Amino acid sequence: MFTCVRVAMSGIVESCISQAAWIWVSDARQSRTHDMRARLEDFKIYDEASRGLWGSICLIWRLRARHLACIGALIVILDFTVTRALDPLPALNVSTKAAVYSGIFSLDVKDIGADCKPENHTCTWEAVPTLAVCGECNQLSVDTVCTDKSQTCKYRTPSDTSFDVANSPNTEKFKVTNSLDGFFHHMNSTSRTYINVFDFLWVSRTRRKTKILAHECALWFCMKTYTIKAGDGGLNQTVPEDKKWHTTRFKKDNSAHFGEYVFIDIPEGMNVTNSSRYSVTKEALAALQRFTDPLLEGTYEKQYTIINFSSDWVEGLYNAQGNLKDWIGRFSTSLTNEVRLHGHVRNRRKDWQRYGCPAVMERQMIIVAWWWLIFPTALIVISIYYLFHTIIRGARDDISVWKSDSLPMLFCRIDPSILLKVGDGMDLPNGLDKRVGDEKVCLLREEDGDWVFKPIESEESSSDSDSEGGISW
Numbered sequence: 001m002f003t004c005v006r007v008a009m010s011g012i013v014e015s016c017i018s019q020a021a022w023i024w025v026s027d028a029r030q031s032r033t034h035d036m037r038a039r040l041e042d043f044k045i046y047d048e049a050s051r052g053l054w055g056s057i058c059l060i061w062r063l064r065a066r067h068l069a070c071i072g073a074l075i076v077i078l079d080f081t082v083t084r085a086l087d088p089l090p091a092l093n094v095s096t097k098a099a100v101y102s103g104i105f106s107l108d109v110k111d112i113g114a115d116c117k118p119e120n121h122t123c124t125w126e127a128v129p130t131l132a133v134c135g136e137c138n139q140l141s142v143d144t145v146c147t148d149k150s151q152t153c154k155y156r157t158p159s160d161t162s163f164d165v166a167n168s169p170n171t172e173k174f175k176v177t178n179s180l181d182g183f184f185h186h187m188n189s190t191s192r193t194y195i196n197v198f199d200f201l202w203v204s205r206t207r208r209k210t211k212i213l214a215h216e217c218a219l220w221f222c223m224k225t226y227t228i229k230a231g232d233g234g235l236n237q238t239v240p241e242d243k244k245w246h247t248t249r250f251k252k253d254n255s256a257h258f259g260e261y262v263f264i265d266i267p268e269g270m271n272v273t274n275s276s277r278y279s280v281t282k283e284a285l286a287a288l289q290r291f292t293d294p295l296l297e298g299t300y301e302k303q304y305t306i307i308n309f310s311s312d313w314v315e316g317l318y319n320a321q322g323n324l325k326d327w328i329g330r331f332s333t334s335l336t337n338e339v340r341l342h343g344h345v346r347n348r349r350k351d352w353q354r355y356g357c358p359a360v361m362e363r364q365m366i367i368v369a370w371w372w373l374i375f376p377t378a379l380i381v382i383s384i385y386y387l388f389h390t391i392i393r394g395a396r397d398d399i400s401v402w403k404s405d406s407l408p409m410l411f412c413r414i415d416p417s418i419l420l421k422v423g424d425g426m427d428l429p430n431g432l433d434k435r436v437g438d439e440k441v442c443l444l445r446e447e448d449g450d451w452v453f454k455p456i457e458s459e460e461s462s463s464d465s466d467s468e469g470g471i472s473w
Helices: 002-025 027-033 042-049 053-063 069-081 094-105 282-292 312-342 370-396 416-422 431-436 459-467
Strands: 123-139 143-147 152-156 162-166 171-178 193-205 210-231 234-238 248-251 260-263 279-281 298-303 306-309 441-445 451-455
Touching: 002 027, 002 042, 002 069, 002 370, 002 441, 027 441, 042 053, 042 069, 053 069, 069 370, 094 282, 094 312, 123 312, 162 171, 162 193, 171 312, 193 282, 193 312, 210 312, 260 282, 279 282, 298 312, 306 312, 416 431, 416 451
Parallel strands: none
Antiparallel strands: 123 210, 143 152, 152 162, 171 193, 171 298, 193 210, 210 234, 248 260, 260 279, 298 306, 441 451
């Protein structure tokens, strides 16, 4: 909503700044205020101010913040700097990034623990449903095509992950890449909410034999129901295979919630109440995908003693390929811990309690930063004030509503004395700025109805002319 209002506000302010340029050079304003500072180059400064940040800064510097147009320039500056921060892209918490890093590199990832008090007692939670992350890796077949002419072999998986390897001994090559249309898993599935689907392809050539290995791995959001036992003897958490659920359906934005992937048709054995709703917002999914995609892309090459990893993440993935089943388990567990620790819990019943052991209830809290609500509202109010004030100023100085229209400039006449100073300035870079940019002018309407830019003499020459009884513009 605010984005639409901000766009409308920007259009109002830009039009007002463009109209202010005509008011600034008008003879009526300069005569009324006794301010004869208007120069020809001011038209360019006003035009740039109506278009962007740098022009607005230049306009405030030029007018020394002593003109109404500076209000419009200030609004443009605030719009480009402060208000753009009000609509950030969905981003991940630092803890989520750490969970991804830990999943890739760590050799030991455990489920988060449970707190059981008082001491010397054992607590048991028979069925604890939670949002989680599941993952698996499946081995792929590899097609090999070798050519004598190029002395290379091409290795390709069914999901079209491939590379060429030279027919030379002591060569090793490894590649990991995202796979939108995998063999076992499909990113565009309508029944599962995938985080990533990616391929591993590894080839090692020696004088005696060639080893080839390929896997397709996937991570997706799922539901798990834990059986937890905690006591003096330690902690034991188990998830039977029949206590996992993967089916989701996308629900579009409505008055109750934003777009999200909701788990549907959850079996009774998962111990989920009818009032519970487990879901993943599309913004959270997009942010997680945007962060993990580049980490799961890269190559490793080894030629004799020369080793080259494209990134540290690829080195971690290469080291994991010896036991991808355990690695994908650690990766999914790390992300599951993050979801369980920092996922939003929405309890509709405040007196809801399921276990006799002490439990922690999380409650949503909305903290309103009134400054961020007042600030854009104040900008809009000031913009409307600036609009009406510009209209009043233009009507008082008898300036038509030309704004940024270029046609009025074509039909305004330039005093011959100014044209003489132009010379070949039209043919030189910044020639007009150097020749006539500093020329003080006023825009007035002559008796025949033509609008003319007339030069304004300096104060010294003006005083000399006044002593002689002449009239100067």
